[in-house]
Amino acid sequence: MTKSKCLSLIFLAVVSVSASTQLLAQKATKKNATTKSAMPLYEKYIDDNMDAHLKEFVELIAIPSISSIPANKTDVAKTGEWIVNKLKSIGISTAQLLPTAGNPVVYGSWDKAPGKPTVLIYAHYDVQPVKESEWENPPFAPVIKNGKIFGRGASDDKSGVMISMLAVEAMLKTDGRLPVNVKFLFEGEEEIGSPNFKNFLEKNKELLKTDFAVTADDAQYNDSIPAITTSSRGAAQLEFTVKTANTDAHSGQFGGKTPNAVVAISQIIASLYDKAGNVAVEGFYHKVLPITAAQKETIKMVPYDPAKDMEILGTTAEVGDPTFSPLERVWYRPTLEVIGMQGGYTAAEGHSNIVPGNAMARITCRLVNNQDGKEIIDLIVKHINKNCPVGASVTYKFKPGYASPNTTPTDTKAFSYVSDALSKIYGKQPFKLGTGGTGGAMLSFKEVLGVYAYSLGFLLPDEKWHASNEFFRVSSMRKGQLVYCYYLQHLADEESKVK
Amino acid sequence: MTKSKCLSLIFLAVVSVSASTQLLAQKATKKNATTKSAMPLYEKYIDDNMDAHLKEFVELIAIPSISSIPANKTDVAKTGEWIVNKLKSIGISTAQLLPTAGNPVVYGSWDKAPGKPTVLIYAHYDVQPVKESEWENPPFAPVIKNGKIFGRGASDDKSGVMISMLAVEAMLKTDGRLPVNVKFLFEGEEEIGSPNFKNFLEKNKELLKTDFAVTADDAQYNDSIPAITTSSRGAAQLEFTVKTANTDAHSGQFGGKTPNAVVAISQIIASLYDKAGNVAVEGFYHKVLPITAAQKETIKMVPYDPAKDMEILGTTAEVGDPTFSPLERVWYRPTLEVIGMQGGYTAAEGHSNIVPGNAMARITCRLVNNQDGKEIIDLIVKHINKNCPVGASVTYKFKPGYASPNTTPTDTKAFSYVSDALSKIYGKQPFKLGTGGTGGAMLSFKEVLGVYAYSLGFLLPDEKWHASNEFFRVSSMRKGQLVYCYYLQHLADEESKVK
Numbered sequence: 001m002t003k004s005k006c007l008s009l010i011f012l013a014v015v016s017v018s019a020s021t022q023l024l025a026q027k028a029t030k031k032n033a034t035t036k037s038a039m040p041l042y043e044k045y046i047d048d049n050m051d052a053h054l055k056e057f058v059e060l061i062a063i064p065s066i067s068s069i070p071a072n073k074t075d076v077a078k079t080g081e082w083i084v085n086k087l088k089s090i091g092i093s094t095a096q097l098l099p100t101a102g103n104p105v106v107y108g109s110w111d112k113a114p115g116k117p118t119v120l121i122y123a124h125y126d127v128q129p130v131k132e133s134e135w136e137n138p139p140f141a142p143v144i145k146n147g148k149i150f151g152r153g154a155s156d157d158k159s160g161v162m163i164s165m166l167a168v169e170a171m172l173k174t175d176g177r178l179p180v181n182v183k184f185l186f187e188g189e190e191e192i193g194s195p196n197f198k199n200f201l202e203k204n205k206e207l208l209k210t211d212f213a214v215t216a217d218d219a220q221y222n223d224s225i226p227a228i229t230t231s232s233r234g235a236a237q238l239e240f241t242v243k244t245a246n247t248d249a250h251s252g253q254f255g256g257k258t259p260n261a262v263v264a265i266s267q268i269i270a271s272l273y274d275k276a277g278n279v280a281v282e283g284f285y286h287k288v289l290p291i292t293a294a295q296k297e298t299i300k301m302v303p304y305d306p307a308k309d310m311e312i313l314g315t316t317a318e319v320g321d322p323t324f325s326p327l328e329r330v331w332y333r334p335t336l337e338v339i340g341m342q343g344g345y346t347a348a349e350g351h352s353n354i355v356p357g358n359a360m361a362r363i364t365c366r367l368v369n370n371q372d373g374k375e376i377i378d379l380i381v382k383h384i385n386k387n388c389p390v391g392a393s394v395t396y397k398f399k400p401g402y403a404s405p406n407t408t409p410t411d412t413k414a415f416s417y418v419s420d421a422l423s424k425i426y427g428k429q430p431f432k433l434g435t436g437g438t439g440g441a442m443l444s445f446k447e448v449l450g451v452y453a454y455s456l457g458f459l460l461p462d463e464k465w466h467a468s469n470e471f472f473r474v475s476s477m478r479k480g481q482l483v484y485c486y487y488l489q490h491l492a493d494e495e496s497k498v499k
Numbered sequence: 500m501t502k503s504k505c506l507s508l509i510f511l512a513v514v515s516v517s518a519s520t521q522l523l524a525q526k527a528t529k530k531n532a533t534t535k536s537a538m539p540l541y542e543k544y545i546d547d548n549m550d551a552h553l554k555e556f557v558e559l560i561a562i563p564s565i566s567s568i569p570a571n572k573t574d575v576a577k578t579g580e581w582i583v584n585k586l587k588s589i590g591i592s593t594a595q596l597l598p599t600a601g602n603p604v605v606y607g608s609w610d611k612a613p614g615k616p617t618v619l620i621y622a623h624y625d626v627q628p629v630k631e632s633e634w635e636n637p638p639f640a641p642v643i644k645n646g647k648i649f650g651r652g653a654s655d656d657k658s659g660v661m662i663s664m665l666a667v668e669a670m671l672k673t674d675g676r677l678p679v680n681v682k683f684l685f686e687g688e689e690e691i692g693s694p695n696f697k698n699f700l701e702k703n704k705e706l707l708k709t710d711f712a713v714t715a716d717d718a719q720y721n722d723s724i725p726a727i728t729t730s731s732r733g734a735a736q737l738e739f740t741v742k743t744a745n746t747d748a749h750s751g752q753f754g755g756k757t758p759n760a761v762v763a764i765s766q767i768i769a770s771l772y773d774k775a776g777n778v779a780v781e782g783f784y785h786k787v788l789p790i791t792a793a794q795k796e797t798i799k800m801v802p803y804d805p806a807k808d809m810e811i812l813g814t815t816a817e818v819g820d821p822t823f824s825p826l827e828r829v830w831y832r833p834t835l836e837v838i839g840m841q842g843g844y845t846a847a848e849g850h851s852n853i854v855p856g857n858a859m860a861r862i863t864c865r866l867v868n869n870q871d872g873k874e875i876i877d878l879i880v881k882h883i884n885k886n887c888p889v890g891a892s893v894t895y896k897f898k899p900g901y902a903s904p905n906t907t908p909t910d911t912k913a914f915s916y917v918s919d920a921l922s923k924i925y926g927k928q929p930f931k932l933g934t935g936g937t938g939g940a941m942l943s944f945k946e947v948l949g950v951y952a953y954s955l956g957f958l959l960p961d962e963k964w965h966a967s968n969e970f971f972r973v974s975s976m977r978k979g980q981l982v983y984c985y986y987l988q989h990l991a992d993e994e995s996k997v998k
Binding site: 066068069070071128129131192232233235237239244245246247248249250251252253254255256257258259260262263265266267269270271272273313314315316317318319320326329330333335337338339340341342343344345346347349350351352353354355356357359360361362364366389390391393399435436437438461464465466467468469 | 628892
């Protein structure tokens with residue numbers, strides 16, 4: 001369900017990367033990556049094998065691993081197996097599927113660097129559902145056009161799975177070894193809120209012991225400016241159905257005195273907000289803390305351009321409480337979004353003159369600070385019950401997986417290793433960013449394994465995560481692998497100095 | 500789209516007619532029908548052929564003549580042809596399809612009673628769309644259970660087509676002649692608002708010349724009490740789409756500052772009503788006249804039981820302006836119903852964390868007095884534009900066919916012939932009723948052909964017109980045919996006295 005992605009801001013100088021500009025960008029990157037020393041062997045390997053790796057990537061995206069649809073369960077399993085096979089083929093002989101109460105976790109470790117630190121790399125291989133009719137190319141028949149790979153999960157987050165594996169492949173195939181020990185951990189339930197992940201970590205605490213952790217389920221600021229996410233929102237979900245009758249009714253025969261479920265659910269939804277666009281649910285903001293000076297400072301460092309950000313979606317206005325800035329609203333304030341609603345006759349064709357007897361809506365909240373998913377859902381239920389119009393009744397379908405908000409400190413060695421690697425390859429210091437997204441699993445790493453998971457993913461914010469026509473940039477494949485390789489080597493070098 | 504049906508009230512003593520009670524009812528009816536003279540020959544014919552006729556009826560219902568879905572166009576045509584063939588088989592050799600700008604009209608006349616009056620019988624052979632998943636039996640694979648025929652259109656209005664044809668068949672097959680001249684006129688676009696019907700009447704004015712008209716697209720009060728509808732509401736329709744972005748957005752990445760199309764459309768819909776449940780669109784009620792003493796008297800004569808009426812749908816409350824009674828609201832006051840609404844991710848399974856970029860809703864208004872469909876739609880558009888939230892824009896899809904409200908006088912010969920026939924077969928005087936439904940075509944009869952079309956249909960108000968699991972009672976098949984036969988004979992007898 002939820003996502004630990006970056007920024008909501010983002011303006012991309014180059015939305016459609018042409019072949020020639022792509023080449024220039026690659027050369028510039030090569031130059032940056034090789035200023036200090038000769039071009040590392042892995043870099044040549046990455047370039048030489050790009051076409052073959054893209055083919056593999058297309059294969060991986062083609063498996064519809066939608067975790068929220070039970071019918072896709074075998075596809076989810078197939079995806080896990082595909083990754084296990086890939087890991088084995090690059091020399092991670094321990095690769096396997098580890099069971100959870102839900103979808104299995106892909107695990108694989110390379111531990112032939114005794115005395116060296118261990119790095120755990122997180123990503124997820126499950127994807128969001130699709131609205132098939134809105135895709136220009138089928139979501140599970142990926143195509144590569146103008147330097148972009150189109151397909152569900154291309155960006156979120158099969159790119160994370162692929163890039164981290166390929167970086168390790170490049171080092172193993174060229175050096176025959178890695179500079180540190182590595183543990184891969186690819187989850188299959190991130191898009192449904194990681195309901196079994198914390199429990200999985202607890203059960204496998206010894207196996208997963210690590211010194212450092214990064215998550216490849218995250219984004220950069222844009223194509224040329226790197227970023228590290230330092231806070232994410234929590235999430236909680238709810239589905240509810242408003243019933244006004246056992247059946248739809250003839251709108252002439254009964255219309256005028258019969259409660260209308262679509263009108264009732266609209267009134268309920270409208271009641272969830274005040275005029276400023278704030279959530280009107282009593283108690284919703286009670287545990288929300290004031291925005292801190294440090295948070296304001298983080299925002300200040302980012303060159304946010306509302307017009308360019310709106311251009312990504314084609315929106316014409318920014319909404320929400322004007323006493324907060326747009327980035328404050330997205331990074332540090334909670335939301336209540338209605339993600340879908342249906343009632344009555346809505347087939348593409350036809351006009352059915354009914355008074356609808358029932359209507360359904362789904363809600364996702366993004367949470368901050370001390371807000372607790374369960375508590376928030378309870379407050380919403382209370383609000384809906386209180387605001388339910390005469391003649392209507394509501395039933396609820398609770399969703400598993402309330403994810404907590406998360407922040408990571410920036411004054412740690414772990415942060416600086418990630419930051420150094422990004423600076424090296426991009427030639428620029430990364431922005432520190434908040435995110436409106438959610439990384440349900442990230443907090444669990446700290447709580448169970450005692451390590452912060454720092455963001456090291458290469459998604460870009462215009463790549464239509466969760467939406468139709470999702471894509472990933474080919475150029476990010478290369479850049480991402482270089483960053484991972486450099487990161488592993490740099491971490492090994494720096495940590496050996498410490499010793 | 501709209502419907503010239505009866506009452507919104509209705510309590511049915513016998514909701515599920517058992518075989519034995521059905522038999523008793525039939526015998527009682529027979530007794531009534533034969534007090535004055537020996538049992539007419541047609542009555543025996545009707546009884547003897549009931550099973551064969553039910554089989555034909557099932558055949559007719561099985562053709563999915565949904566007029567509002569373009570893909571069903573050939574089925575609509577097939578249905579028309581089926582009826583033409585049936586008419587020919589009973590001796591209406593002139594039966595044919597007459598073209599309109601849309602679906603053809605089935606026409607057939609029997610004119611071998613020179614000097615005798617002509618009666619035009621109206622019904623419609625098109626049906627409403629279906630929500631397939633909600634049907635216990637497939638809507639176009641009719642089944643007969645417990646004295647009920649289940650299927651889309653079984654009641655509305657293929658029953659009207661079938662009963663009127665079978666009554667004429669019974670007289671022709673037994674007497675070899677009809678007591679009056681008869682013209683059948685079965686429309687194929689009633690459920691989309693009869694957009695071409697008035698024009699058709701005008702073009703075929705000479706051919707359709709008649710002394711009397713009845714519509715078989717109407718209802719009785721209940722299984723044992725007859726009724727004549729004396730007023731119906733008009734109708735107007737509108738579809739609109741609210742757009743907030745070119746694409747759905749990740750609810751974390753953009754949620755908090757990005758306008759949500761589902762929330763926006765909910766706010767728009769909520770704005771359409773005031774707290775009392777009245778329509779809040781400015782000017783909506785301007786042309787609505789106060790309820791008259793005669794209308795109040797009509798209502799007073801009807802034993803309306805809210806509890807029993809609510810039982811039909813399983814509603815728990817009656818809504819709307821409490822300064823009007825429920826029947827006043829349904830018969831004599833206008834409505835604005837949202838008949839369907841959809842936005843965001845609403846597939847049965849899955850949970851897609853998006854901020855929806857667009858949402859759609861469909862509206863049907865029922866109109867009274869001097870309200871004009873076009874004017875009302877314009878007012879609604881104005882209201883929506885005015886109440887459109889920041890960041891949202893609205894586009895409209897206008898539907899053809901604004902039907903006018905209609906009333907028929909009760910002090911005419913034409914009324915008394917229908918009333919007498921119903922009294923004769925039911926053994927009770929019919930109630931005079933309003934209806935919240937619409938008979939777009941009915942007003943046209945008066946305007947073009949100069950005759951009022953009186954209601955003579957045998958639908959019953961609990962038969963789920965337009966809703967899922969629509970059905971028609973087998974017992975009404977018999978009763979309806981008897982009424983039609985008696986009506987034609989009675990009209991001939993009375994009119995010859997006049998001469």
